[in-house]
Amino acid sequence: MSEDGLTITKGAAIRQGLAAVALFGAMGIALWVSEESVNSSGEPKPVTCSHGEPEKTPAQTPVEAGHVSGAQLCEALHRPDLADLLGTPGEAVKNANGGSRTFKPVGSDEEIHTPSGKVEFETYTVSLRASYDGLKVATVAEFLGDGTLPLTVLGHPAAYYSDRTITISFNLDGSDASTGSGVPTRSLVVARGPEDGGGSYELTLWRSDGTVPDDAVVLRVAEKVLPTVPGWAAAG
Template sequence: MPDPPPAEKEPSHLGRAVAAVAIFGLVGALLWRGQDRLPGSIAASPANPASCSSSEHDELPREYKTSRAVSGYELCKALNQPDLALFLGTPGEKPTTASGSNTLVDKDPAPEAEVDFDTCTVQLSAGFKVSVAEWVALLSLGKQDSVKTFTVLGRPAVFSSSRAMRMNLDPVNGSSADGNGPPVRTLYVARDKGDRGGMYHIAVWSKSGALPTDRALVRIAEKVLPALSGR
């Protein structure tokens, strides 16, 4: 069941906006190391799908325990579906790696999971404060085109486009990052139908820049989010 609204005084709109930028800006700041993600054929993929590398019994940060936040391992297990490649339009492709992490952003849980294929990467992450409505307001301030809400599983949702940060590794002159990485398409879905705070976000990007359809991201959400409904 969704967490009940907090009893304490709600933070200011500005404070929540800052929290939104801190938490969900991670998606737009994904680091892309092109030399580590060279395209390959489906036939070169491993015979068996990758399993989630984070142990179910890893010690969670205290903030995860007190808030009952979903863990990166749980996100990874939900995302690493046998038919994930089918939804992405590459049936038969096997994931090369699958992992989850229990990160903190400004002392707030910000778990995430990634499933990598030869052709693309899918990320599932979660935030537990900012609502879809507040995120839409921030996207509008950023003058993104076509910021339109709809529903997924009866919950408010919205799409957003950005570009991943590309990491340029130079052992001589030092590493740097720029915003010329591949395009990223992200679907944000509220944790509950009332949009009382918190979102799941599903992001997809590929080296070639060829992204799946928006419908594919919706189908992924419809598949993986019910597995997290108790969280």
């Protein structure tokens, strides 16, 4: 029996559920799918940002002012010095992808889009998600935070929280999918603007060896990556 698998974080699922409950009373889950690329000789190509699930075209889903796409988030993450920022210089990118998931809360005709990008190395996986759900960082910290003091990152309200990945395996023989607990993650949620007016960027790191990512590493990546995201609002 063969399997196909993908990984999410519990925090991402909980947060999207919070947003749905706060706005409309429903719950959705964001998933990522990764893919690899090889050339005709069977050797790996230089990895570029691909799409596990293609995003809807602008004709299908108009991009709202100030919103980014999963492709743009992936490009912001997939910078030449990312391995150096992670403290693993010389490591090559294994996978990079971006996409957008949507959910339509019960009783509403509105679709909520959650774009995300992800870059995977041998040691670290880094994901960046944009949330336009109206939730404030203070609310996210209340439900997911670990008691750390409120932060200001790049002049924006921010908060850390810890989590674990969830691995979902789909059996290709048609039998039921199975889930399991994965590795620890560390996330930094940063408000989209200098005021905590709702919506945020969420940077999440996890390590293949199961070691909890250090906050200094998460912060170092955030301070370099976030200002390069299209539409980032610099603090005055």
